[in-house]
Amino acid sequence: MARGGADAVIAAAIEDTDTAAVPDLDFEFDDDSQYETIEEAIRWMISAQQDPGAFLHEKLVWFWHDHFATSVDKVDFGQAMWEQHLLLRRHALGNFREMCQEITVDRAMLIYLDGDGSTADAPNENYARELMELFTLGRGNYTEDDIRAGARALAGYWLDWDNELSLEFDEESAYQGTINFLGQRGRFRAPEIVDIVCDQEACPEFIAAKLHQYLVGVDPTPERRTELARVFRDSGLEIRPLVAEILTHPSFLETRMSRPRYPVEWLAAARAVIGLPDEPDIWRYEEMGQVPWQPPNVAGWPPGNRWLAADQMLHKLSILQWTDVDPSMVDPEDPVGSILRRCSLWEVSQTTRDAIQKGIDTATETGDDWFAAVALATAVASPEFSLA
Amino acid sequence: MNTSRKSQGLDRRAFLRLLGMGSAGAGLLAACGSNPWPSAGSSGSSGPATTTTTTTAAGAAVTGSSTTTTAGAASSAPPTGARTLVVIELDGGNDGMATLVPYGMARYHELRPELGFDPSELVVIDDEVGFHPGLSPLVEKGLAVVQGVGVPRPDLSHFQMYDRWATGDQDGTAGYRTGFLGRCADVLQGDEVATAVSLGWGESRYLAAEKALTMTLPEPDAFGFLLDEEDDYARAGLEALTILARDGDAPILSPARRGLGAGLAFAEVLKGLPEPSTGYGEDDLGLQLALASRLIRGNSGIRIVHVTMGSFDTHDDQRPEHDRLMGELGSNLARFVDDMNSAGRGDDVLVATVSEFGRRPEQNGSGTDHGAASVALLAGAVNPGRHGEHPPLDRLDEEDDLTTTVTMNQYLGTLASEWFGIPSEDVLPVSEPTLPGLVKV
Numbered sequence: 001m002a003r004g005g006a007d008a009v010i011a012a013a014i015e016d017t018d019t020a021a022v023p024d025l026d027f028e029f030d031d032d033s034q035y036e037t038i039e040e041a042i043r044w045m046i047s048a049q050q051d052p053g054a055f056l057h058e059k060l061v062w063f064w065h066d067h068f069a070t071s072v073d074k075v076d077f078g079q080a081m082w083e084q085h086l087l088l089r090r091h092a093l094g095n096f097r098e099m100c101q102e103i104t105v106d107r108a109m110l111i112y113l114d115g116d117g118s119t120a121d122a123p124n125e126n127y128a129r130e131l132m133e134l135f136t137l138g139r140g141n142y143t144e145d146d147i148r149a150g151a152r153a154l155a156g157y158w159l160d161w162d163n164e165l166s167l168e169f170d171e172e173s174a175y176q177g178t179i180n181f182l183g184q185r186g187r188f189r190a191p192e193i194v195d196i197v198c199d200q201e202a203c204p205e206f207i208a209a210k211l212h213q214y215l216v217g218v219d220p221t222p223e224r225r226t227e228l229a230r231v232f233r234d235s236g237l238e239i240r241p242l243v244a245e246i247l248t249h250p251s252f253l254e255t256r257m258s259r260p261r262y263p264v265e266w267l268a269a270a271r272a273v274i275g276l277p278d279e280p281d282i283w284r285y286e287e288m289g290q291v292p293w294q295p296p297n298v299a300g301w302p303p304g305n306r307w308l309a310a311d312q313m314l315h316k317l318s319i320l321q322w323t324d325v326d327p328s329m330v331d332p333e334d335p336v337g338s339i340l341r342r343c344s345l346w347e348v349s350q351t352t353r354d355a356i357q358k359g360i361d362t363a364t365e366t367g368d369d370w371f372a373a374v375a376l377a378t379a380v381a382s383p384e385f386s387l388a
Numbered sequence: 389m390n391t392s393r394k395s396q397g398l399d400r401r402a403f404l405r406l407l408g409m410g411s412a413g414a415g416l417l418a419a420c421g422s423n424p425w426p427s428a429g430s431s432g433s434s435g436p437a438t439t440t441t442t443t444t445a446a447g448a449a450v451t452g453s454s455t456t457t458t459a460g461a462a463s464s465a466p467p468t469g470a471r472t473l474v475v476i477e478l479d480g481g482n483d484g485m486a487t488l489v490p491y492g493m494a495r496y497h498e499l500r501p502e503l504g505f506d507p508s509e510l511v512v513i514d515d516e517v518g519f520h521p522g523l524s525p526l527v528e529k530g531l532a533v534v535q536g537v538g539v540p541r542p543d544l545s546h547f548q549m550y551d552r553w554a555t556g557d558q559d560g561t562a563g564y565r566t567g568f569l570g571r572c573a574d575v576l577q578g579d580e581v582a583t584a585v586s587l588g589w590g591e592s593r594y595l596a597a598e599k600a601l602t603m604t605l606p607e608p609d610a611f612g613f614l615l616d617e618e619d620d621y622a623r624a625g626l627e628a629l630t631i632l633a634r635d636g637d638a639p640i641l642s643p644a645r646r647g648l649g650a651g652l653a654f655a656e657v658l659k660g661l662p663e664p665s666t667g668y669g670e671d672d673l674g675l676q677l678a679l680a681s682r683l684i685r686g687n688s689g690i691r692i693v694h695v696t697m698g699s700f701d702t703h704d705d706q707r708p709e710h711d712r713l714m715g716e717l718g719s720n721l722a723r724f725v726d727d728m729n730s731a732g733r734g735d736d737v738l739v740a741t742v743s744e745f746g747r748r749p750e751q752n753g754s755g756t757d758h759g760a761a762s763v764a765l766l767a768g769a770v771n772p773g774r775h776g777e778h779p780p781l782d783r784l785d786e787e788d789d790l791t792t793t794v795t796m797n798q799y800l801g802t803l804a805s806e807w808f809g810i811p812s813e814d815v816l817p818v819s820e821p822t823l824p825g826l827v828k829v
Binding site: 313314356366371374381386 | 547603604605620621623624625627629632634638640641642643644645647648650651654758
């Protein structure tokens with residue numbers, strides 16, 4: 001692949017499918033033993049991202065988790081979280097509308113955004129609001145009346161605690177009348193609500209722009225956004241053609257170091273470079289503020305330069321503090337160059353080169369082998385390695 | 389650079405663009421051949437993207453200049469007695485009606501048939517209102533409450549309202565790139581290492597500043613390893629890091645370099661903090677206030693501390709959850725006020741809460757939905773008791789929410805001008821009358 005030119009690399013990426021060996025996990029219901037399995041699941045999700053074979057599919061799985069952010073802290077039932085993860089895996093490069101339909105009645109989501117037990121008499125507005133604000137349309141494309149009407153139409157689902165939270169629908173709690181929703185009038189239920197939302201002009205625009213930000217690192221221009229939305233809409237909200245359109249555009253290769261690596265991205269790359277053992281340390285992810293299944297809120301992990309802040313940068317430096325690094329990673333003939341190559345850093349500032357050199361010099365003075373650790377730590381903590 | 393190299397570079401770049409965003413492939417790729425781009429220097433010209441296509445707040449935790457970020461820079465704290473503000477953000481939208489309970493107001497029990505409190509449960513102030521029982525230890529230390537705090541035109545989205553509060557922009561139209569607390573820090577900034585700090589993993593958009601160094605601190609021991617002079621790894625790393633933190637070579641690299649520099653300088657400050665005081669809870673708020681106390685008692689130079697406490701988004705099962713939160717708030721803040729008093733800092737530390745909105749007056753099942761006006765609590769150097777007007781419960785707004793009687797702009801303006809002596813028009817979109825007699829001056 002590496003020899004086949006950029007187009008071939010990207011073409012291969014676009015064809016990527018789920019190749020991860022998904023484990024069969026069994027979570028005990030309402031029992032503290034489930035927490036061990038939850039940790040196992042989190043560790044596996046991290047490993048899946050770090051797998052040398054992981055490619056575009058895995059990135060999209062993470063994107064959708066961030067998009068439909070759901071926290072195990074509130075859901076508190078590993079089985080439901082795991083099923084949501086499998087749902088995201090199934091649709092990661094599939095059809096957005098289908099994913100949206102399924103996530104609307106996904107048990108973890110019903111718990112997280114309070115759809116569980118919502119009735120037409122006292123409809124809970126949480127999911128209706130976030131469905132439009134964060135998941136499909138973005139602000140300005142619906143009214144508070146749409147939220148209230150949507151919440152009523154979505155009512156009726158509940159999870160049966162006596163039956164391991166099985167998904168139930170209670171016709172008597174559902175709304176029997178007609179509503180006005182996003183300019184349409186009818187007797188709508190969840191499937192119609194999701195369809196109407198996905199049919200809005202704003203939906204493909206919103207999703208295309210967010211995916212562009214994630215993959216390219218910058219917002220698309222208004223023209224580009226319209227173009228991407230058209231591709232997405234014309235394909236019937238198929239995700240793969242949209243991703244293909246983003247990746248095959250010249251802007252994808254022209255834009256470099258355009259956004260910070262999120263901690264999960266940085267840790268995956270740093271761990272690979274350093275050669276850390278397969279079993280990931282969840283505490284590092286906690287320390288850096290990004291643990292799968294624990295988003296800060298329903299909006300997911302915020303983008304921006306906070307991921308380059310003081311604390312983040314120092315955590316990066318600490319990654320090698322207690323780690324044995326094989327000194328043969330550093331070529332004595334070209335110590336800085338060999339470190340940079342190992343990190344796949346091809347465009348590096350003189351300042352960063354100087355810093356790595358200084359680390360090697362100071363460490364070498366002590367006559368110890370671990371100058372390799374210092375050099376690697378400096379490289380992975382560098383600004384260049386911190387950007388995607 | 390010849391053509392073949394260029395095309396190989398493009399292959400690599402395609403790979404890196406795909407893999408660099410997190411996958412392990414980068415390391416494997418490194419083994420594939422020699423460096424096709426040996427030249428030094430960054431060709432990037434535009435800064436990392438800070439815009440976002442979601443409505444999420446994109447906080448820039450470190451926004452300081454590089455001039456104060458030299459490793460080992462001595463901390464020159466402000467004179468002891470410099471006023472400090474501790475802002476506690478009640479994340480998720482705190483139910484004002486379950487914090488200061490308007491038990492004696494018309495319609496209260498009709499709106500809250502199950503969630504309502506009986507006066508016998510409350511710390512009664514008068515025949516109209518009483519504090520939640522969890523706040524009682526704090527009431528004993530002196531607790532002030534501002535009633536009806538909200539915005540003129542409410543919005544019910546967490547993210548929209550969080551944004552307005554964090555940026556100090558009640559109408560959401562001012563277009564601030566900085567946070568309200570960050571702008572205060574810019575004015576207060578002296579020659580200390582950092583002026584404002586956000587504790588824990590809370591959002592730090594409040595602290596985004598133009599000049600002042602503001603940062604997020606997960607725990608006091610986080611970066612201590614760096615300053616261990618006995619540790620060769622730390623010493624070598626520190627020297628390398630000092631170079632890595634030299635800002636000014638390329639704008640695209642600048643945020644990360646400043647982050648490194650700020651971290652180094654602040655690690656030095658943390659090294660000199662006094663021992664923690666005892667008596668705080670083991671919950672997040674307790675741990676964070678214990679750290680806030682160390683920063684203040686240790687004259688770290690910090691003038692603004694931001695702490696996030698959550699979650700107050702009580703759509704469901706509100707009573708037990710909100711009771712717990714009020715209990716943690718009451719006991720930890722009471723301890724904090726005592727701690728500051730014993731350290732002789734009682735007169736120059738003010739604690740104030742913020743929250744993106746209140747809850748809807750009418751309960752919804754066992755919880756409450758997003759609402760509008762709420763209450764703000766203040767402790768420390770305050771005049772205890774009720775401030776502002778409680779919104780009437782029998783005259784709600786058109787969305788059936790509480791009306792605003794004190795604007796966010798007035799409330800934040802009071803913190804800026806009455807407490808810090810910063811004219812509110814310097815840090816807020818408009819100047820409105822402040823609340824006289826709220827804080828001790």
